[in-house]
Amino acid sequence: MSQKAPCLHMELPALTKFMPPAHPFDTSGLTDAGDDDKLREECGIFGVVGVTDAANFIALGLHALQHRGQEAGGIVTHDAETGFNQARRMGLVRDNFTSNEVMRTLPGTVGIGHVRYSTAGSKGQTAIRDVQPFFGEFAMGGAAIAHNGNITNAISLRRELIERGSIFQSSSDSECIIHLMARSMGRTIPDRMEEALRKVEGAFSVVAMTRSKLIGCRDPLGVRPLVLGKIGDGWALSSETCALDIIGADFVREIEPGEMVVISGKVVESFFPFRPRKSRFCIFEHVYFSRPDSILGGRSVYETREAIGRELAKEAPVEADLVCPVPDSGTPAAIGYSLESGIPYAMGIIRNQYMGRTFIEPTEQIRNMGVRLKLNVNRALIKDKRVILVDDSVVRGTTSIKIREMILDAGAKEVHFRIASPPTAWPCFYGVDTPQREKLLAANMSEDEMCAHLGVDSLRFISLDGLYRAVGEANGRNGKQPQYCDACFSGEYPVEPADMIEAGFRMKTAAE
Secondary structure (H helix, E strand, O other), X not given: OOOEOOOOOOOOOOOOOOOOOOOOOOOOOOOXXXXXXXXXXXXXXXXXXXXXXXXXXHHHHHHHOHHHOOOEEEEEEEEOOXXXXXXXXXXOHHHHOOOHHHHOOOOOOEEEEEEEOOOOOOOOOOOHHHOOOEEEEEXXXXXXXXXXXXXXXXXXXXXXXXXXXXXXXXXXXXXHHHHHHHHOOOOOHHHXXXXXXXXXXXXXXXXXXXXXXXXXXXXXXXXXXXXEEEEOOEEEEEOOHHHHHXXXXXXXXXXXXXXXXXXXXXXXXXXXXXXXXXOXXXXXXXXXXXXXXXXXXXXXXXXXXXXXXXXXXXXXXXXXXEEXXXXXXXXXXXXXXXXXXXXOEOOOEEEOOOOOOOOOOOOHHHHHHHHXXXXXXXXXXXXXXXXXXXXXXXXXXXXXXXXXXXHHHOOOOEEEEEEOOOOOOOOOOOOEEOOOHHHOHHHHOOHHHHHHHHOOOEEEEOOHHHHXXXXXXXXXXXXXXXXXXXXXXXXXXXXXXXXXXXXXXXXXXXXX
């Protein structure tokens, strides 16, 4: 018996229009990540089949994945009477996909959805034409596709496809997959999708749909996550297990690196169409991207982050009075540091939970407040204390400086930073929005120089081996055979970023 999703009721706001980006693709890694001073995942994907009111399930799933993309979202469904239906909107899921006005336009028992960030900076905001899922009509019927990751040969693929007559409608690298499917001679949509993905380099987790099938696929390295869930007689695919929880689905398993699943009715078919390769899952998913209530590799993300904090306390002890997280991403690691060190844990910094990304900054004075709009120091706890601040990463250091100023202004005696990841010295080209390398603090300074630049009493990062131990690798990184993709720390890219090299990016040399 099919499952019916609960329906939420809110009014649909007016849409905001944005100018399209200047660059032909969202080339993450060569752009400015904006003022948040955080690495940002760019996508969350979700799909269901065999349920009543698929769109409502998808909206709930995307809401749980909102941390993976807050600028735009889209849903495509299929219904026997109305055919394929789609809605794409700028802004948050709760503002766009919770009104009857919109959800009535998305009937069907199968569908997929997507939330995204654009790469920011000079290219501007997301354009509506770039919002996924993308849809294509083929000889054997229509298909929609949503992609999490980044195609590292997208510019060369686009160039080749345009020369052969393809007409692109967006600036997204993901549209290449639809055009490659259109040129394929495969007899079925899954066949065409398989052939298209064989020509793609980089990182991809994909959910796709036909009139009756749900398809999921991960790249051979398994850089980005994708999981399978069961909901009644239906099935779900999701970037993270937390989105399965919100719809009441049972987590079945992770989709394996290089695996494609085709789900129709009660049948889940599994294929491995790519040449087998050693898995290189993104280690930063454990540190920051995934929600702490998700499961990765059979292990709670929260428990892993607590273990990172414990390992950090072993590697970088310091005498202090309080361990305080930089909320919210530093919280589990701060708890682990406190438990291992015996130094009391305290919420020395409080986050304003109602501070949205669309906050209007009407004056220069308000803009200069920056971090203070989002975070406030708990002065009663901090005054006259030696404080250890635990954060997940230091990217450009701008936020760290402001937080240090706030802590000292509140009367702290000392400020010690402990970072739950190694120094981020290299950009990511596999679906994470990072600044240009010259803007990464760790690419230009030693740890001591960063400490002086930030103006703190001490600064220590967890070692790469320590991070590996915390995620369950007892022998650390294991030399030249890393078990994860850690290119943002090591500069060792598992897939050569061909487009970025063509654009001038310099790979790590032996001397580095």
